[in-house]
Amino acid sequence: MDSWAGHEVPRLPGRGGPLMLFDSARRGTAASAPTDTGTMYVCGITPYDATHLGHAATMITFDLIQRVWRDAGLDVTYVQNVTDIDDPLLERAARDGEDWKVLAMRETALFREDMAALRIIPPEHYVGAVESIPDIAERVLTLVKEGAAYRLEDGTGDVYFDISAAPRFGYESHLSREQMLEIFPERGGDPDRAGKRDPLDPLLWRGVRPDEPSWPGGDLGPGRPGWHIECAVIALNLLGEQVDVQGGGNDLIFPHHECSAAHAELLTGQTPFAGHYVHAGMIGLDGEKMSKSRGNLVFVSRLRADQVDPMAVRLALMSGHYRSNRSWSDGLLATAQDRLGRWRRAGAQPCGPSAEVFLASLRARLADDLDAPGALALADSWAEAALAGAGDDPAAPALFTRALDALLGVRL
Ligand code: 5CA
Ligand code: ZN
DSSP states (O other), X not given: OOOOOOOOOOOOSSOOOOXXXXXXXXXXXXXXXXXXXXEEXXXXXXXXXXXXXXXXXXXXXXXXXXXXXXXXXXXXXXXXXEOOSSHHHHHHHHHTTOOHHHHHHHHHHHHHHHHHHTTXXXXXXXXXXXXXXXXXXXXXXXXXXXXXXXXXXXXXXXXEEOGGXXXXXXXXXXXXXXXXXXXXXXXXXXXXXXXXXXXXOOEEEEEOOTTSOOBOOGXXXXXXXXXXXXXXXXXXXXXXXOEEEEEEEGGGIIIIIHHHHHHHHHHHOOXXXXXXXXXXXXXXXXXXXXXXXXXXXXXXXXXXXXXXXXXXXXXXXXXXXXTSOEEEOHHHHHHHHHHHHHHHHHHTSSOBSOXXXXXXXXXXXXXXXXOHHHHHHHHHHHHHHHHTTOOOBTTHHXXXXXXXXXXXXXXX
16 A cells, blocks of 8 residues: 655765664664665554554654664665554444444554654555455465464364464563463453464454455455464565564564564574564553553644644654653653754754764664664754854754754754
8 A cells, every 4th residue: 555755864974883773582682684675564553543652652763773774874675564454443443333444544544644744754565454365365374284273163264373383482572371371362362262272372364254344365265364464474575584673562572573473484484583573662641551441542643733843742752762661741742842942943053063973973872772862862962062152063053954854853
């Protein structure tokens, strides 16, 4: 499907260094993307509601990776999905008496607008689950033929993945079986489904039900895809057998990324599926988890409608480290608005202190597991000095401005 409109990313003098990134599987930091191409798959939205600040923060995190990789001279191939068929979408559409396709199209369109406003560089491939169904069905059949998947014998046509076929299952999340059993049902799993070989076996293909959409599945029979196999197949088809980064929020560590890695590894025989499993922290509101049930979601589109500058939203979300679970508040936004104002005034000065040192330090902060708070502090210092009249380099304000645009995605 169509991605969103991109924008020119300024070129900077020199080059950034290799990006060190935290990997959930290693439980440590290691250099990312060892070749001259960086491949990244990011788990995108399930479009049954508008983009909230949590989605935005996660998308900004992976946008920073793309920016740092490009600045280091890498070609980047970035793929993001849209889960445009899944239970939550059908449930919301039924609740509101709406056609699920209309709901998905509307919310995906809004997401694109939000992403463009936040200056997220668009993925090269933006791919829906629905358009990938023939490929998914084929891969599920392969798993069945290889003995890694099985059909339930209750006449539903449902097909499950046999986690005992994946000897390394658990290497990505490092959870104990007890922890997995606790989390699985909270994140779409069905441990109590009768007839499964293991309670943790995830659904690969859901046979057709009355009043549910379905697609032809060849020898699988009509139905629709499970969630984890969707991401595994889209990534394999567009990025090859292994990816440098598999990303999303930390709510996806288990079961989603554990299962999609297990599916992909069985299909290719290559392990690990991802060189880095990268997870962004959850954004809450005023110290509480942001969730539909609490009714405390803050939508990017709402802020835009209230004339809040998207660059201030972006800055506010980058003022905490991407891996930390953190909270949105009016105060956080106000701080970001002040900061943006100071940076804009500094960038408009006739001269300032050399921005070359600033650029080198900015690159170093971001290459260190995307230390955006450290990067923001450097920009604050440069701006403070420029506003105090320090330095006499007439090229410095322009370089400061370009560096913030290229590396942080903040346009002054
Ligand atoms: N479609 C699936 C992924 S394949 C999904 O999780 N969709 S989502 O709409 O629920 O979330 C979209 C992306 O935003 C995912 O990467 C998810 O991990 C991330 N995300 C969801 N809620 C938050 C939050 N509160 N804070 C940060 N990131 C979040
Ligand atoms: Zn996913």
